[in-house]
Amino acid sequence: MKKVKTGIPGMDDILHGGIPERNVVLLSGGPGTGKSIFCQQFLYKGTVEYNEPSVLVALEEHPVQIRENMKQFGWDVRKLEEEGKFAIIDAFTYGIGSAAKREKYVVNDPNDERELIDVLKTAINDIGAKRIGIDSVTTLYINKPMMARRTVFLLKRVISGLGCTAIFTSQISVGERGFGGPGVEHAVDGIIRLDLDEINGELKRSLIVWKMRGTSHSLKRHPFDITDEGIIVYSDKVLKVR
Numbered sequence: 001m002k003k004v005k006t007g008i009p010g011m012d013d014i015l016h017g018g019i020p021e022r023n024v025v026l027l028s029g030g031p032g033t034g035k036s037i038f039c040q041q042f043l044y045k046g047t048v049e050y051n052e053p054s055v056l057v058a059l060e061e062h063p064v065q066i067r068e069n070m071k072q073f074g075w076d077v078r079k080l081e082e083e084g085k086f087a088i089i090d091a092f093t094y095g096i097g098s099a100a101k102r103e104k105y106v107v108n109d110p111n112d113e114r115e116l117i118d119v120l121k122t123a124i125n126d127i128g129a130k131r132i133g134i135d136s137v138t139t140l141y142i143n144k145p146m147m148a149r150r151t152v153f154l155l156k157r158v159i160s161g162l163g164c165t166a167i168f169t170s171q172i173s174v175g176e177r178g179f180g181g182p183g184v185e186h187a188v189d190g191i192i193r194l195d196l197d198e199i200n201g202e203l204k205r206s207l208i209v210w211k212m213r214g215t216s217h218s219l220k221r222h223p224f225d226i227t228d229e230g231i232i233v234y235s236d237k238v239l240k241v242r
């Protein structure tokens with residue numbers, strides 16, 4: 001089975017080679033744990049280092065803000081967009097505001113699944129995308145938890161069907177166990193959980209791969225850092241939180 005390199009130093013060692021192609025991976029974590037940065041790095045590095053065009057579905061932040069945030073790590077996503085290798089789908093602004101009018105891919109109502117899927121398919125076909133990030137998938141069902149599993153399956157069918165590999169970020173609250181709801185946890189192919197824990201008066205970052213269909217992987221909790229160049233995972237280290 002082909003494995004997709006994450007582009008995150010240390011992460012492929014933990015995944016024994018990378019994410020199996022066509023997997024949909026839930027990236028769960030509380031506020032500020034690094035989900036968006038992880039997802040953006042997977043997409044940006046995938047495009048630049050592995051020549052796999054990428055689509056980011058922006059549900060939580062303005063696309064303009066995302067491009068600015070990515071720049072601080074040296075990731076010039078605007079240039080990739082101009083080259084037709086990267087697409088940001090604006091599912092945040094509802095088309096409101098002058099900046100939104102300049103976006104190429106806009107979902108006017110993210111609650112309309114059909115519109116979202118149509119725009120996603122168009123973007124994937126336009127740039128020949130191999131990687132997809134949805135940030136965050138939680139936004140799609142926060143007001144309708146009964147629909148969560150259905151929504152994830154629908155997206156998974158389209159994304160896997162078109163040969164893409166995906167990261168869906170999933171928001172959980174501080175101290176919450178689990179990853180974003182029972183339906184969702186079983187529907188996805190993989191789960192990576194990011195954590196922030198206070199140890200000796202300091203917040204420490206760590207991650208654990210809870211499940212990954214199609215490969216063996218480390219079952220240890222590995223520390224990671226967010227640096228000026230993005231995330232670095234310490235695959236040879238283990239963090240004990242309790």
Ligand SMILES: Nc1ncnc2c1ncn2[C@@H]1O[C@H](COP(=O)(O)OP(=O)(O)OP(=O)(O)O)[C@@H](O)[C@H]1O
Nearest residue numbers: 030031032033034035036037038072171226227228
């Ligand atoms: N240049 C940087 N260097 C080091 N750490 C940074 C840098 N930029 C951001 N961070 C850290 O990353 C955190 C934000 O990460 P990110 O936006 O990926 O979190 P998130 O898990 O998506 O959070 P939320 O669910 O609240 O959106 C910040 O709180 C900060 O601690």
